[in-house]
Amino acid sequence: MTYFCLREYAHIRRGDVSDAAFAWLETLANQRKSGEKEFLRHHGKSLQVRNFVGILETPDGTCIEILPKTADTASPENDRRLLWKMLHVVHDLPFHEATDAALEKHQGSLLEILVARFLQEVSRIVHRGIRSDYVRITAEAAFIKGRLRVAQQIRQPLSRQHRFQIEYDCFLPNRAENRLIKAALQYVTKSSRHLNNQRLARELLFAFDSIPSSHQVKADFSRWSTQRDMVYYRAAKPWVELILVRETPWFLQGKWQGISLLFPMEKLFERYVAARLRQKLKHPYSLVEQSSKHSLIDQHGTKALFQLKPDMCIREGKNTCLVLDAKWKRLDTNADKYGLSQADFYQLFAYGQKYLSGIGEMLLIYPKTEQFSQILSPFHFDQQLTVWVVPFCLETDALLLSGGKTNAQSFFYSWGDK
Structure with missing residues (x-):
């Protein structure tokens, strides 16, 4: 198996991967439909990776790992550790040891680290005992067992009156949680290339051998029990969700079912920032993500048009106090207009008019880099916004608010900024 690691916005050339893998990637770049997020872009004789991170496997077995780009000189280990931390927070992945220790223990790609953690959780379930539940079974039998299904029995033809239509409850491990775990185990068994992971996955599959795999993933997740006797299953659920309900680009949903754990970095950063800010909020403020309270056009006939959905709003009760928008982009204080987008400011102006009635402050949040390490001087739409x-x-x-005379500091507890 060929392994290739790169970072966001890096280029893939023919010499980096096999000809078959490069041809497949070119096909993906050409198949993007209008309105869908761009994952690969033609750049001369190379392909440029856009802002997706994670793992991608080509049909010939080449494994491509894409890591976030936060600095020009960062090592793959640091980038991988950062991505792992963000996934841990955004997807609520449980840990029984420090992230650093897990990364040192499982040297290799993000996929192998994820698989190892998932297998550890399933191992704990097997050691505690796979839970069973009563399953309603309907059957036609030569004897009565359980309850006779009278309506069905009456409709029996004369030639089959000696057979009984019955239903009964049987205590079986065939329940939604186990079916989902079985499906996830089957997926990682095919995907993992680490010998220890493969061995453990096969052992665990043997323990779930009598349980069918889930064929209705969303329906089975809705049936996942939260009762007290299932509490030790709780830690495995986020891992199963991450494996089976993957945030993948459209083109990975076709016939090829290789590794496809890709995440849009913009959404990952936005949700990570929201999670961290929520932890720092003072009472009685609350943080609301993707608020849809207002539209750009309040009324056109009988309906509103062009819904306005800022990434985050801080509210006190029903009143919006602060609007925040997170952007995964590297700014440069030495560049023209710092690299800021005019479209983002048009968008913020609309948010300010609708959510703040034209009076207040808004935050535009970008990742800290060497070129952008402190808050910029304020951008005034007018004297009030x-x-x-x-x-x-x-x-x-x-959130590095120190150095700016912004009222936003009053909403948060101190981070101890240096």
Whole structure:
């Protein structure tokens, strides 16, 4: 198996991967439909990776790992550790040991680390005992067992009156949680290339051998029990969701079912920032993600048009106090207009008018880099509506508000910024 590691916006050339893998990637780049997120872009004789991160396997077995780009000199290990931390927070992945220790123990790709953690959780379930539940079974038998299905029995033809239509309950491990775990185990058994992971996955599959795999994933997730006797299954659920309900680009949903754990970095950063800010909010403030309270056009006939959905709003009761938008982009204080987008400011202006009635502050949040390490001077739409462009440090999980005379500091507990 060929392994290739790169970072966001890096280029893939023919010499980097096999000819078959490069041809397949070219096909993906050409198949993007209008309105869908771009994953690969033609750039001369190479292909440029856009803002998706994670793992991608080609049909010839080449495994491509894409890591986030936060600095020009960062090592793959640091980038992988950062991505792992963000996934842990956003997808609520449970840990029984420090992230650093897990990464040191499982040297290799993000996929193998994820598989190892998932298998550890399933091993704990097997050691505690696979839970069974009563399953209603309907059958035609030569004797009565359980309850006779009278209506069906009456409709029996004369030639089959000696057979009984019955139903009964049987205590079996065939329940939604076990079916989902079985499906996830089958997936990682095919995907993993690490010998220890493969061995453990096969052993665990043997323990689930009598249980069918889930064929209705969403329906089975809705049946996942939260009762007290299932509490030790709880830690495995986020891992199963991450494996089976993957945030993948459209083109990975076709016939090829290789590894496809890809995440849009913009959404991952947005949700990570929201999770960290929520932890720092003071009472009585609350953080709402993707609020849809207002539209750009309040009324056109009988309906509103062009819904406005800021990434985050801080509210006190029903009143919006602060609007925040997170952007996964590297700013440069030495560049023209710092690399900021005019379209983002048009968008924020609309948010400010609708959510703040034209009076207040808004935060435009970007990742902290060497070129963008402190809050910028304020951007005033007018004397009453202001935008602050603020760095968010992914190492310390701090919103770096110090140095700017913004009222936003009053909503949060101190991060101890240095």
